[in-house]
Amino acid sequence: MKYFFLLLCCALTSCSQNKRLAEVNQYSDDPHSFSKPSEVQVKHLDLNLQVDFDKKLLTGKASWTIANLSGADSIIFDTRGLEIERVSLSDSTENAEYVLGPEDKLLGKALKIKINKDTDRVTVWYSTSPDAAAVQWLNPQQTAGKKHPFLFTQSQAILARTWLPCQDSPGIRFTYNATVSVPKDLLAIMSAENPLKKNEAGIYQFIQPKAIPSYLMALAVGDLEFKAIDDRTGVYAEPVSLKAAAWEFADMGKMVNSAEKLYGPYQWGRYDVVVLPPSFPFGGMENPMLTFVTPTVIAGDRSLVSLIAHELAHSWSGNLVTNATWDDFWLNEGFTVYFERRIVEDVYGEEESKMQEVLGHEALKETMADLGHSHEDTRLHLELAGRDPDEGMTDIAYEKGYFFLRALEDAVGRERMDAFLKEYFAKHAFQSLTTEQFVTYLDQHLLNGDEALRAKISVEEWIYKPGIPAGMPVAVSNQFSLIDSVVIAWKKEVRSEGLKSHLKSANEQLYLIKRLPQSLSVSDMTKIDQEFGFTQSGNAELNAAWFLHAIRNQYQVANPAIEEFLIRVGRRKFIIPLYTEMAGTDEGKRWAKKVYKQARPNYHSVSYNTIDDLLEN
Numbered sequence: 079m080k081y082f083f084l085l086l087c088c089a090l091t092s093c094s095q096n097k098r099l100a101e102v103n104q105y106s107d108d109p110h111s112f113s114k115p116s117e118v119q120v121k122h123l124d125l126n127l128q129v130d131f132d133k134k135l136l137t138g139k140a141s142w143t144i145a146n147l148s149g150a151d152s153i154i155f156d157t158r159g160l161e162i163e164r165v166s167l168s169d170s171t172e173n174a175e176y177v178l179g180p181e182d183k184l185l186g187k188a189l190k191i192k193i194n195k196d197t198d199r200v201t202v203w204y205s206t207s208p209d210a211a212a213v214q215w216l217n218p219q220q221t222a223g224k225k226h227p228f229l230f231t232q233s234q235a236i237l238a239r240t241w242l243p244c245q246d247s248p249g250i251r252f253t254y255n256a257t258v259s260v261p262k263d264l265l266a267i268m269s270a271e272n273p274l275k276k277n278e279a280g281i282y283q284f285i286q287p288k289a290i291p292s293y294l295m296a297l298a299v300g301d302l303e304f305k306a307i308d309d310r311t312g313v314y315a316e317p318v319s320l321k322a323a324a325w326e327f328a329d330m331g332k333m334v335n336s337a338e339k340l341y342g343p344y345q346w347g348r349y350d351v352v353v354l355p356p357s358f359p360f361g362g363m364e365n366p367m368l369t370f371v372t373p374t375v376i377a378g379d380r381s382l383v384s385l386i387a388h389e390l391a392h393s394w395s396g397n398l399v400t401n402a403t404w405d406d407f408w409l410n411e412g413f414t415v416y417f418e419r420r421i422v423e424d425v426y427g428e429e430e431s432k433m434q435e436v437l438g439h440e441a442l443k444e445t446m447a448d449l450g451h452s453h454e455d456t457r458l459h460l461e462l463a464g465r466d467p468d469e470g471m472t473d474i475a476y477e478k479g480y481f482f483l484r485a486l487e488d489a490v491g492r493e494r495m496d497a498f499l500k501e502y503f504a505k506h507a508f509q510s511l512t513t514e515q516f517v518t519y520l521d522q523h524l525l526n527g528d529e530a531l532r533a534k535i536s537v538e539e540w541i542y543k544p545g546i547p548a549g550m551p552v553a554v555s556n557q558f559s560l561i562d563s564v565v566i567a568w569k570k571e572v573r574s575e576g577l578k579s580h581l582k583s584a585n586e587q588l589y590l591i592k593r594l595p596q597s598l599s600v601s602d603m604t605k606i607d608q609e610f611g612f613t614q615s616g617n618a619e620l621n622a623a624w625f626l627h628a629i630r631n632q633y634q635v636a637n638p639a640i641e642e643f644l645i646r647v648g649r650r651k652f653i654i655p656l657y658t659e660m661a662g663t664d665e666g667k668r669w670a671k672k673v674y675k676q677a678r679p680n681y682h683s684v685s686y687n688t689i690d691d692l693l694e695n
């Protein structure tokens with residue numbers, strides 16, 4: 079996924095929650111799942127769902143093929159907010175016994191179903207609740223086309239259980255088939271082999287023949303059409319956005335070829351992308367075979383397509399080799415950012431990947447400053463028991479993870495690094511890994527007992543200690559260094575005319591915005607805006623970075639654009655910093671609350687839960 083924004087948490091709350099969870103969760107090594115996979119494990123899912131837009135409900139049955147490894151007398155699923163109608167075992171039509179455990183606000187309820195040692199299948203008839211946290215129901219006004227409703231799911235990290243009774247841990251994998259019924263004028267697509275067009279009946283079949291963890295279960299339903307990019311890549315989008323989306327993502331095929339050249343064959347068949355409405359809370363979500371993306375990457379100039387490289391890279395790091403628990407999240411994201419920048423380097427050149435590396439370094443520095451260098455959440459390996467795993471989804475996993483791999487590359491050379499990674503993906507394909515297992519593998523296959531090398535890289539410090547280790551690789555971009563000198567000159571004269579001729583690309587302009595002084599006069603802001611047109615830019619990255627300055631420096635000309643942006647866009651990476659900045663003053667907070675009242679219905683739960691807290695809504 080890309081990107082989550084930092085969430086600060088209260089240490090006291092975490093502590094008391096820890097204790098509570100220690101009592102309720104004796105089931106597995108994953109502190110965020112009730113299931114006991116060492117006893118009974120799911121292997122395959124046959125899912126049958128009806129989508130009801132009027133009632134905002136998914137109703138149907140989940141039939142799980144299971145392996146009873148220990149002869150256990152029950153199987154445990156994770157559920158949250160599900161209405162369980164009945165349960166049956168194997169081919170029997172009789173109702174089976176089950177019990178729902180006490181409710182945990184974060185984890186939901188354990189669904190414990192009585193089985194015997196020969197039970198090979200368990201079927202659960204159920205429906206979701208209208209406010210299921212994974213599912214966002216959009217009315218026609220909230221879509222690009224404004225004519226039809228839309229729904230999409232976001233299961234990562236532990237929200238699959240809000241629309242599917244499942245063993246909701248990234249360490250447990252299963253294959254699935256699904257049948258989904260939707261209103262006739264809409265198309266359903268999933269993280270699976272997908273239909274290319276609508277059918278008369280509105281009933282769609284899906285097959286995912288590769289074993290995936292529950293957080294990669296995904297469904298989108300809307301007025302969607304498909305356009306091929308090449309033989310194995312393509313784009314789904316609402317008809318009004320399809321042409322622009324296909325143009326923006328024209329390099330997808332090249333990216334898949336480049337990724338394969340780096341780290342081995344793409345294992346999932348097709349690679350398609352669906353462009354969601356602007357309320358999608360993330361940049362992208364790497365649902366297998368079908369990446370979900372925000373429309374805010376459609377800038378009209380292909381300047382933000384590194385996001386596709388990121389989600390595609392997850393087809394190896396994350397979807398093929400998966401973090402075993404959310405404490406190991408950096409294994410998904412650090413590797414993916416490294417892989418992403420290698421694809422970008424291959425497809426768009428070294429200078430482009432260097433610029434992104436510098437921007438990543440800037441983001442890491444900001445996160446370190448926010449959290450503090452000794453904060454335990456600045457370790458790569460996290461301890462999230464008792465807390466929402468979303469709290470671990472900061473730039474630490476992404477960028478500290480990236481720079482750790484860069485440090486490894488610098489120490490052993492690119493050739494050895496690439497051979498190591500290629501073998502790592504091949505050996506652990508369709509498996510999950512803990513941080514400890516990775517460290518052992520690293521010792522055996524890259525460091526090879528070379529103590530000098532081990533000391534040079536300081537693996538322990540990178541992974542288990544807070545802060546940034548000394549000797550972190552330096553990120554340098556020649557183009558950005560040029561901008562630094564332009565900014566220094568500008569600070570002396572504050573003359574903005576002609577600046578744009580030096581700073582043409584979106585990357586360069588974004589870097590400029592990030593390099594501007596925190597305090598700027600309205601007159602300076604006006605001059606910069608006249609030169610670059612940031613307030614009215616169609617590039618959401620530039621908008622969001624510029625609006626932070628506008629709010630801070632009371633550049634009120636931008637207020638209508640800020641309000642429009644916050645009401646239209648639900649991407650956390652953009653809106654949480656903006657609301658945070660607004661909430662910095664009393665007057666700003668009143669403004670934020672006023673805008674939020676109008677914007678909140680457009681946000682997914684993972685966005686509005688954070689902002690509710692932020693604004694004490």
Ligand SMILES: [Zn+2]
Pocket residue numbers: 079080388392410411414
């Ligand atoms: Zn990611």
